[in-house]
Amino acid sequence: MASQSRAEALSHPASRKPRSTQQQAILAASKVWSWIFLAALVAYFSWNGTGFFTLRNSQNILVALVPIILMGLGQTFVIISGGIDLSVGWVMGLASVMSAIVIRDQVNSGTNVEIAILMGFAVGIGCGLIAGLVSGTITAKLRVPPFIVTLGVSFVARGIGFLKAEGNVVGGQPVELRNLGNESLLYFVRGDEGGLYFLKKPDVIGAQLRLLDRVFTWPVVITFIIVLIGMFVLAKTQFGRHTYAIGGNKDASSRAGVPVDRHIILLYVLSAGTSALAGVLHTARFSGGAADAGDPIMMMSIAAVVIGGVSLFGGEGRVIGTVIGAMILAVLQTGLIMINVQTFYQYIVVGIIVIMAVLMDQARDIIIGRAEE
């Protein structure tokens, strides 16, 4: 009888040491804590921050989320595959500068404005894709740690960005571009004669402009669509499956016939690509290209990915997690300002949350037993 149960135990090592309720609680908590935390933050600020839970403020948060989420989206794929992309911030800046230069010059030389904008976007995003191709190829083919490669690419992008922009913000952008960056899908006008307008900007002028809210600006709409595509690709397609597989066991993937090198290259192209998209959207929103556009955002985006439960060991994570992580950061940022907490405290709070998230990740790994292997 005793030997029977021992044999049983041998054939199920997972059941050899049954998980305590405490461990199960940590496991469960590691999965849902970010959702609960976000809900708690929103509740807290709605209670304490005057005007936090307004249409205008929620729209401001969405606009602030755009670059964090776009950068975080590509990064999510890269980190799940076991890599990291430290170039995203300055690639975003380079794309912003290059798109602004092309649009300005094309408009000045008489090109049709829409075509000039398209050309600018294409060049900006193209620069990003090239940066990703370089990062990915060196990482995959020469087996250099991506940490180093993307750091190098980051400096190159930074240098080129500042050189091309001649140390300034690249201005001279057409009003059509500014509209693309700031106008919206919906408009809401407060007051008696107000209402909701779809796709059509109501005629309000002067003091009345204060009553106008832009709901879902175009960059927000674009980001929303890109996030949906990202979720779909990661969860439902072969590309997503291979991304997880490489993060879980690179050798096994390659032995199984997964084109590992090509896949890794594509992941860095994707990451630089979504960052470059953030760059051109920055140009549109601010009517100017700035080499340092992504600098303050990059660390936020990596923090968002980590808070969202993407494991830095690779193999684990979801796009929705990164979105939640980014929302936590954006809500914190605006919320703390509203309750008059000095900006610098934000950094400390964000830092503590990131460390908390990493501890959750570790705890989960130790309980599952992956870290022991």
Add this chain to the structure above:
Amino acid sequence: MEPILRVENITKRFGGLTAVNRVNLEVNPGEVVGLVGDNGAGKSTLIKMVSGVYHPSEGAIYFEGKPAVINTPSQARDMGIETIYQDLALAGNLTMSANIFLGRERKKKYLGGAVRILDEKFMLQEALKLLETLDVHLPAPSAKIEKLSGGQRQAVAIARALYWNARLMIMDEPTNNLGVIEQAKVLDLIRRLKEQHVPVILISHTMRDIFAVSDRIIVLHRGRKVADKRTSETSNEELVQYIMGARDDFEAARA
């Protein structure tokens, strides 16, 4: 009867070290060949040349009678040479069926093939059918591999190879790190492969396992083949002498 695999005078050097030295080897249809030898004798290196991980420094490989150029593991797999590695080569963060179909996922096509979604249901059902034929029953088929026991993982690795029409199965220390019951289960799986006429090369340190399932036993010593015997015509004591290097059946042939 034509051998499935014939390896001729194969040699592998790593710098100044000759890990495998002019080895000849044949595997016939439905045969289980045990490959034994001390640590560092060259067993893993030998089979890695057959499975496309290493390129031979010299010598030739014939598969199903034809000269085989095996440059990559996936080329080997395309030919039907499946290897169950010591370290298993499964992705622990994926499910059993995701592992079985890894690299060859089944997809459903939409919009004329522009959108392709993983056909999880099909892959799970196929995988379960397959495990059924191996008499393997997983308590939670959609659990991640890292939650399974060593023997269950081994079964998944074997099932994967079988699904992709293995013509030759190579297993390097498949019973390592397994409990007693699980070891027996893996040996049982090897017998089932034999029933399905899939030849197996089995590397093991456990002589009991080798004697339990093999038809023929090949001994390597310091990169050279020193014995090639029918299992029924040798004994544990005799094999130990070959493994220690005290006997060598091919010394004369090499001279």
